[in-house]
Amino acid sequence: xxxxxxxxxxxxxxDMVREFTKNEVAPRDRWMDENGFDHDLHKKxxxxxxxxxxxxxxxxxxxxDAITSEIVINEIARGSASVALFxxxxxxxxxxxxxxxxxxxxxxxxxxxxxxxxxAFGLTESNAGSDAAAIKSAAEKQPDGGYILxxxxxxxxxxxxxxxxxxxAKTDPAAGNHGISVFVVPKDAEGLTVGKxxxxxxxxxxxxxxxxxxxxxxxxxxxxxxxxxxxMIAMQALDGARISIGAIASGLMQHAMDKAAAYARERTTxxxxxxxxxxxxxxxxxxxxxxxxxxxxxxxxxELKRQGKRFSVEAAELKLLAxxxxxxxxxxxxxxxxxxxxxxxxxxxxxxxxxxxxxIGEGTSEILRLVISSSVLGR
Numbered sequence: 001x002x003x004x005x006x007x008x009x010x011x012x013x014x015d016m017v018r019e020f021t022k023n024e025v026a027p028r029d030r031w032m033d034e035n036g037f038d039h040d041l042h043k044k045x046x047x048x049x050x051x052x053x054x055x056x057x058x059x060x061x062x063x064x065d066a067i068t069s070e071i072v073i074n075e076i077a078r079g080s081a082s083v084a085l086f087x088x089x090x091x092x093x094x095x096x097x098x099x100x101x102x103x104x105x106x107x108x109x110x111x112x113x114x115x116x117x118x119x120a121f122g123l124t125e126s127n128a129g130s131d132a133a134a135i136k137s138a139a140e141k142q143p144d145g146g147y148i149l150x151x152x153x154x155x156x157x158x159x160x161x162x163x164x165x166x167x168x169a170k171t172d173p174a175a176g177n178h179g180i181s182v183f184v185v186p187k188d189a190e191g192l193t194v195g196k197x198x199x200x201x202x203x204x205x206x207x208x209x210x211x212x213x214x215x216x217x218x219x220x221x222x223x224x225x226x227x228x229x230x231x232m233i234a235m236q237a238l239d240g241a242r243i244s245i246g247a248i249a250s251g252l253m254q255h256a257m258d259k260a261a262a263y264a265r266e267r268t269t270x271x272x273x274x275x276x277x278x279x280x281x282x283x284x285x286x287x288x289x290x291x292x293x294x295x296x297x298x299x300x301x302x303e304l305k306r307q308g309k310r311f312s313v314e315a316a317e318l319k320l321l322a323x324x325x326x327x328x329x330x331x332x333x334x335x336x337x338x339x340x341x342x343x344x345x346x347x348x349x350x351x352x353x354x355x356x357x358x359x360i361g362e363g364t365s366e367i368l369r370l371v372i373s374s375s376v377l378g379r
Contacts, residue, residue, distance in 0.1 A: 004300075004303050006067070010071055013071060016048075017071070017075040018075050018078070021076055021080075024041065025041065026255075029079060029080040029082065029083075029205065030347065032083075033082075033350050036205065037205060038083075038205060039161075042116065045083075049062055050076075051087075051115075051116055052110070052111075052113035052114035053069065053072055054068050054069035055094075055110055055114065059111050061113065062114075066302050069091060070243060070302050074247040074250055074298070077249075077255070078251040079255065080205060082206050082354065084244075084248045085248060086157070086205070088241055089119075089158045090113070090120070091119075093119035094113050094119040096121070096182060096234075096237050098110055100182075100233050102221070109184065112163070118158055119158070119162060119165075120158035122153040122156050122167040123153070124154055124155050125151070126152065130366070132168075132231070133176055135170065137149070137167065137169040137170065138151060138173060139169040139170070144220070146217060146219045146220050146222075147222065147223070148217055149183065149191075149215075149218055150216070151169060152211060154211075155210075156211055157361070158207055159194055161207045162187060163186065164184055164185065165184070165186075165211065166183070166184060168180055168181075168230050169230075172228060181226075181230040182224045182229075182230040183224065185222065189216050189218070190216065191216035192212075193213075194210075194211060195209045196209065198210075201356060201357075202352075202355070203357045239311060240305065242318060242319040242368075243311075245361070246298045249326040249355070250294040250298060252351060253294070253326050253330070256333040256351040257287045257288070257291065259346075259351075260332075260333040260337065260348065261284065263336065263346070264284075274336070280336060283336060286332070287329045290328070294318075297318040297322065298318060313372060317368075319362070320368040320372065323355075323365065326355040326358050327356060327358075334349060
């Protein structure tokens with residue numbers, strides 16, 4: 001495991017985002033749980049320069065790197081896992097253009113991130129989640145070089161508020177996952193319909209809808225990368241997003257533990273604060289260890305990504321453990337609050353609902369175990 005030290009610039013960004021989260025994000029988390037996506041907060045994220053903080057300066061971004069982006073995600077998650085997930089999904093999609101798009105596409109789309117335009121990643125369908133190669137959406141090439149897109153997508157984070165969608169569709173159905181390509185679809189494309197907002201268990205501050213495509217005409221320059229490379233592009237993007245899930249898990253665990261620690265110092269039983277009872281203290285020991293272990297894996301995997309090395313297995317290991325630990329830590333925090341932990345007034349029940357999504361989105365724990373076991377056993 002590689003130990004990293006934040007640069008002076010990264011420390012400044014961390015401190016800035018921590019203050020921004022304290023003042024702007026955390027106070028809105030309960031409101032978003034009750035009301036959904038916060039458009040005003042999105043504007044503040046844009047004004048703070050966070051929508052494209054890791055994008056190259058030549059395209060209007062902040063010039064940060066893989067470590068910088070996860071610093072931001074981690075700090076934001078200490079105030080709201082939903083807002084952190086919004087950024088994660090936005091970057092997942094936009095990075096596909098940055099890493100695989102043509103120079104013309106980069107110049108057209110990447111600067112719009114800094115301007116506050118929202119991007120979304122569209123892979124999952126109602127009958128194709130973990131089995132991503134089984135998608136049915138198809139883009140048929142036309143004589144003029146363009147495409148006609150038909151199909152649907154489900155559980156798309158940022159749908160309904162996104163300006164652009166990065167959509168996976170089959171261009172050669174007979175070629176399996178080698179016949180999948182990725183396209184940029186603007187929100188106002190004729191034939192694109194955005195469904196109702198899903199009523200979710202958690203992460204309610206993110207917008208999640210179904211998408212349907214009915215003979216959507218796309219110009220030739222909507223194709224990102226080469227035809228048939230979409231599945232590979234998507235899997236690479238998900239590797240990076242799994243680091244972000246680890247960073248979200250760490251921030252969410254820290255947020256929950258801080259709330260529980262403050263409560264444990266004030267709540268008294270048997271003549272003393274519950275923090276002084278060994279049974280309660282041991283829960284905090286376990287929580288602190290899980291947070292530190294997650295942080296070490298996050299920054300280690302970030303460094304591999306920054307150096308351009310393969311990190312698929314490490315990202316899978318990180319997400320597998322961090323997502324489980326996030327659920328366990330939030331469960332322990334509810335237990336520390338006792339009956340109050342079951343009340344929305346004390347926040348920790350919301351943290352638990354948010355944490356559960358981390359075991360499902362961007363690769364279920366079962367899929368991650370397949371990735372890891374295959375690397376160990378050579379299958």
